[in-house]
Amino acid sequence: MKFAARISIFGGRDIDEQTYAETVELGRLMARENWLVFCGGAEGVMEAIAKGVSEEGGVCIGILKGQDPGSGNMYLTIPIATALGVGRNALLAYNCDVAVAVSGQYGTLSEIAYALQLGKPVVGYKSWPVEGVVNAGSVNDIIKQVKSIL
Amino acid sequence: MKFAARISIFGGRDIDEQTYAETVELGRLMARENWLVFCGGAEGVMEAIAKGVSEEGGVCIGILKGQDPGSGNMYLTIPIATALGVGRNALLAYNCDVAVAVSGQYGTLSEIAYALQLGKPVVGYKSWPVEGVVNAGSVNDIIKQVKSIL
Amino acid sequence: MKFAARISIFGGRDIDEQTYAETVELGRLMARENWLVFCGGAEGVMEAIAKGVSEEGGVCIGILKGQDPGSGNMYLTIPIATALGVGRNALLAYNCDVAVAVSGQYGTLSEIAYALQLGKPVVGYKSWPVEGVVNAGSVNDIIKQVKSIL
Amino acid sequence: MKFAARISIFGGRDIDEQTYAETVELGRLMARENWLVFCGGAEGVMEAIAKGVSEEGGVCIGILKGQDPGSGNMYLTIPIATALGVGRNALLAYNCDVAVAVSGQYGTLSEIAYALQLGKPVVGYKSWPVEGVVNAGSVNDIIKQVKSIL
Numbered sequence: 001m002k003f004a005a006r007i008s009i010f011g012g013r014d015i016d017e018q019t020y021a022e023t024v025e026l027g028r029l030m031a032r033e034n035w036l037v038f039c040g041g042a043e044g045v046m047e048a049i050a051k052g053v054s055e056e057g058g059v060c061i062g063i064l065k066g067q068d069p070g071s072g073n074m075y076l077t078i079p080i081a082t083a084l085g086v087g088r089n090a091l092l093a094y095n096c097d098v099a100v101a102v103s104g105q106y107g108t109l110s111e112i113a114y115a116l117q118l119g120k121p122v123v124g125y126k127s128w129p130v131e132g133v134v135n136a137g138s139v140n141d142i143i144k145q146v147k148s149i150l
Numbered sequence: 151m152k153f154a155a156r157i158s159i160f161g162g163r164d165i166d167e168q169t170y171a172e173t174v175e176l177g178r179l180m181a182r183e184n185w186l187v188f189c190g191g192a193e194g195v196m197e198a199i200a201k202g203v204s205e206e207g208g209v210c211i212g213i214l215k216g217q218d219p220g221s222g223n224m225y226l227t228i229p230i231a232t233a234l235g236v237g238r239n240a241l242l243a244y245n246c247d248v249a250v251a252v253s254g255q256y257g258t259l260s261e262i263a264y265a266l267q268l269g270k271p272v273v274g275y276k277s278w279p280v281e282g283v284v285n286a287g288s289v290n291d292i293i294k295q296v297k298s299i300l
Numbered sequence: 301m302k303f304a305a306r307i308s309i310f311g312g313r314d315i316d317e318q319t320y321a322e323t324v325e326l327g328r329l330m331a332r333e334n335w336l337v338f339c340g341g342a343e344g345v346m347e348a349i350a351k352g353v354s355e356e357g358g359v360c361i362g363i364l365k366g367q368d369p370g371s372g373n374m375y376l377t378i379p380i381a382t383a384l385g386v387g388r389n390a391l392l393a394y395n396c397d398v399a400v401a402v403s404g405q406y407g408t409l410s411e412i413a414y415a416l417q418l419g420k421p422v423v424g425y426k427s428w429p430v431e432g433v434v435n436a437g438s439v440n441d442i443i444k445q446v447k448s449i450l
Numbered sequence: 451m452k453f454a455a456r457i458s459i460f461g462g463r464d465i466d467e468q469t470y471a472e473t474v475e476l477g478r479l480m481a482r483e484n485w486l487v488f489c490g491g492a493e494g495v496m497e498a499i500a501k502g503v504s505e506e507g508g509v510c511i512g513i514l515k516g517q518d519p520g521s522g523n524m525y526l527t528i529p530i531a532t533a534l535g536v537g538r539n540a541l542l543a544y545n546c547d548v549a550v551a552v553s554g555q556y557g558t559l560s561e562i563a564y565a566l567q568l569g570k571p572v573v574g575y576k577s578w579p580v581e582g583v584v585n586a587g588s589v590n591d592i593i594k595q596v597k598s599i600l
Contacts, residue, residue: 085383095530110263
């Protein structure tokens with residue numbers, strides 16, 4: 001099992017249906033690129049990305065807030081329990097070559113900040129306008145932006 | 151030893167001389183209010199606040215990135231080693247009633263994001279313009295803003 | 301505020317009355333030595349040591365499992381929330397010059413193991429017979445053993 | 451990708467050649483059982499188990515001490531960086547159904563203690579004689595003991 005890159009998806013629990021559908025599509029595209037995908041393992045963006053990756057037979061790792069590996073969403077390939085609470089956000093930043101932030105609240109902002117603090121490139125979609133984040137205009141553009149960075 | 155409140159100071163290592171001097175003054179004022187002060191324990195804003203607190207005989211806890219309690223700045227009353235790296239930023243958010251962000255780079259942004267995610271009020275001074283942060287115009291105004299929240 | 305040494309107390313929630321009383325006495329003696337005391341901040345040994353330290357006006361830091369600084373026992377001078385769950389045991393090992401293990405179950409054993417892994421001396425009282433732990437025969441003997449190590 | 455069970459291997463960096471060879475064989479047998487294997491990702495027992503698992507095309511996750519995913523041994527299927535230092539030992543306990551301790555020093559003892567604290571069964575081979583650990587007499591016996599627990 002070899003992957004072409006490691007990509008972390010940042011994003012929150014509360015998203016609208018369109019963003020959910022787009023994130024599922026993003027997951028499919030990432031799996032086709034043979035990228036190993038990391039997410040926070042819960043609902044919303046985290047569930048949608050795992051669903052898309054699993055539909056294409058890819059691998060999506062869920063870095064969970066809790067202590068129970070069974071507490072993640074049903075689409076994760078491999079859930080990893082950390083018992084770190086929101087502190088697990090830092091692990092998503094450590095483990096990627098490039099990060100993609102989709103939508104999101106303050107939790108997503110902390111993930112973006114960690115990634116930028118560690119010098120990891122961040123592509124943003126419908127997310128926080130933080131200096132240093134490269135914005136993408138569509139799901140296909142996210143893939144294009146990530147590929148141009150890798 | 152009883153404290154009137156627990157305040158975390160967010161802020162980075164690289165600051166100019168004026169910000170350093172203002173942060174020392176902020177530390178003095180906070181100690182006079184009998185606030186227990188938390189910071190990240192390293193240089194810059196973290197050193198300046200500890201210096202000010204110590205000058206007035208207050209207590210400043212340094213939540214350190216490393217594993218060695220001796221690795222913090224010389225003005226800390228009590229350094230606490232965590233070995234959590236930048237992940238220790240979350241602990242500063244857990245442990246305060248109100249947070250104050252002074253200047254800062256991406257590390258400070260992650261601290262602000264954690265505090266807001268946890269519903270802790272954040273007063274900002276020369277720092278990131280994040281929705282939800284109350285801005286202060288001077289060191290005295292920081293104290294005033296924090297007191298109005300407590 | 302200067303301390304002569306930093307001592308972590310390892311020990312569990314479930315202890316008998318005699319061990320509780322002895323641990324309170326141990327806390328009093330440690331405060332008289334002007335040692336900064338760290339414990340896990342919960343019940344049992346952790347409560348008894350904080351009670352003893354507070355009775356003599358010393359400082360006992362509680363390194364809490366949870367995210368809420370208010371969740372520790374009532375005798376702590378300064379509770380520190382970590383949200384690390386049982387993973388907070390490692391912090392007790394990082395932060396001491398010498399550790400003292402009183403009674404205890406598997407949680408205490410993990411604390412002892414961490415301390416020994418880090419090369420920190422451990423004095424044991426009614427606790428796990430692990431190679432490398434110096435056993436003490438009474439509360440006064442604990443103090444004597446720690447002083448001979450410092 | 452579905453696994454029959456999640457097994458964590460506890461064990462240290464310094465082992466003799468025979469233990470290394472036996473641990474490689476253990477990894478092969480575990481992969482044949484379709485168990486998802488977790489280890490600490492470094493040298494010694496951690497390298498040998500990953501080598502064995504990879505030889506049979508299984509999946510071995512390395513829960514790394516450091517912040518760099520590239521710092522693990524070369525046989526890991528998926529390294530996960532935590533930046534938790536020795537505190538990452540707790541994650542090995544959270545993520546398993548059953549743990550297997552092979553040889554080991556104090557780090558291994560802390561892993562055993564965490565697993566037992568969480569109520570996870572531990573099978574020991576040439577390791578610490580802790581109450582609650584089931585001892586196995588050979589590599590084949592480890593597999594047999596784990597299967598009887600699952």
